[in-house]
Amino acid sequence: MMTYIIPILIFAGLGILSAVLLTVVSKVFAVKTDERLEQLQNALPQINCGSCGYSGCNAYAEAIFKGEADANLCKPGGNKSAGEIASILGIEVGKVEQQTAFVRCGGNCEVTKHKYVFDGTQSCKSSNRYYNGSKVCTSGCLGYGDCVAVCPSNAISIKDGVAVVDPRVCTGCGICAKACPNALIVIRSRRQVYEVCCRSTAIGKVTRSVCGSGCIGCKLCEKACPEGAITVTDNFARIDYSKCINCGACEKACRVGAIKNILCV
Numbered sequence: 001m002m003t004y005i006i007p008i009l010i011f012a013g014l015g016i017l018s019a020v021l022l023t024v025v026s027k028v029f030a031v032k033t034d035e036r037l038e039q040l041q042n043a044l045p046q047i048n049c050g051s052c053g054y055s056g057c058n059a060y061a062e063a064i065f066k067g068e069a070d071a072n073l074c075k076p077g078g079n080k081s082a083g084e085i086a087s088i089l090g091i092e093v094g095k096v097e098q099q100t101a102f103v104r105c106g107g108n109c110e111v112t113k114h115k116y117v118f119d120g121t122q123s124c125k126s127s128n129r130y131y132n133g134s135k136v137c138t139s140g141c142l143g144y145g146d147c148v149a150v151c152p153s154n155a156i157s158i159k160d161g162v163a164v165v166d167p168r169v170c171t172g173c174g175i176c177a178k179a180c181p182n183a184l185i186v187i188r189s190r191r192q193v194y195e196v197c198c199r200s201t202a203i204g205k206v207t208r209s210v211c212g213s214g215c216i217g218c219k220l221c222e223k224a225c226p227e228g229a230i231t232v233t234d235n236f237a238r239i240d241y242s243k244c245i246n247c248g249a250c251e252k253a254c255r256v257g258a259i260k261n262i263l264c265v
Helices: 002-028 035-043 057-065 078-089 124-128 146-150 175-179 204-210 220-224 249-253
Strands: 099-103 156-159 162-165 185-189 194-196 230-233 236-239 259-261
Touching: 035 057, 035 078, 057 078, 099 162, 124 146, 146 156, 146 175, 175 185, 194 236, 220 230, 220 249, 249 259
Parallel strands: none
Antiparallel strands: 099 185, 156 162, 194 259, 230 236
16 A cells, blocks of 8 residues: 555655745745736737737737837727827827728729639638639729638628728727728728729720729829819829828719729718
């Protein structure tokens, strides 16, 4: 009987001794951290989108704590996170510019068609490998929802074959923009109301043949803008938001409906 008991007692004693030694070592060599750092990390949304310019929320929190980064760079956290950071560190923090994502495509099922039925993996990335997608317009939204799958705020949905962002829900994190193989999604200020819903660089005749609402580069919007905020280059219109005053003249001038008030989309 003792043949079994003695080894068991020896191993149990070694286990207890090891536990005691590990506890002592952890106390002696413990790295003391300021509890404010953990509070800063908790103040951030922890979606690790990278919109602040850092690899993740914890890296950004550490940069703030060290005074290496401004405290109002977190777009998803917005003014809520900025306010909590200000309270934790006892500093003044400027307001966060509220942003939203927007899909520059109006090519829904009513204005464009499919050139084939794609029965592979139902994703934009997979579809794009086959002749730049199943739609006749190869510059538009592929409509399989890769952006929907990655959105942490459930702000994107597929409507009539095109991804649509709800600006009331979107936090402007930019994760969806990284998922779009056609680079159609942009992150922009919520203050800006009008957007060009097209990214086709084809000449007007070609664009019109594949999409009924694509920008044809006619420059009517450019001529109508009182501030010179919209110009046509590479066959499609671009808005300079540093000049745009949200007057809506470009939308009224556009005969194909490529420019829209995104709050009404």
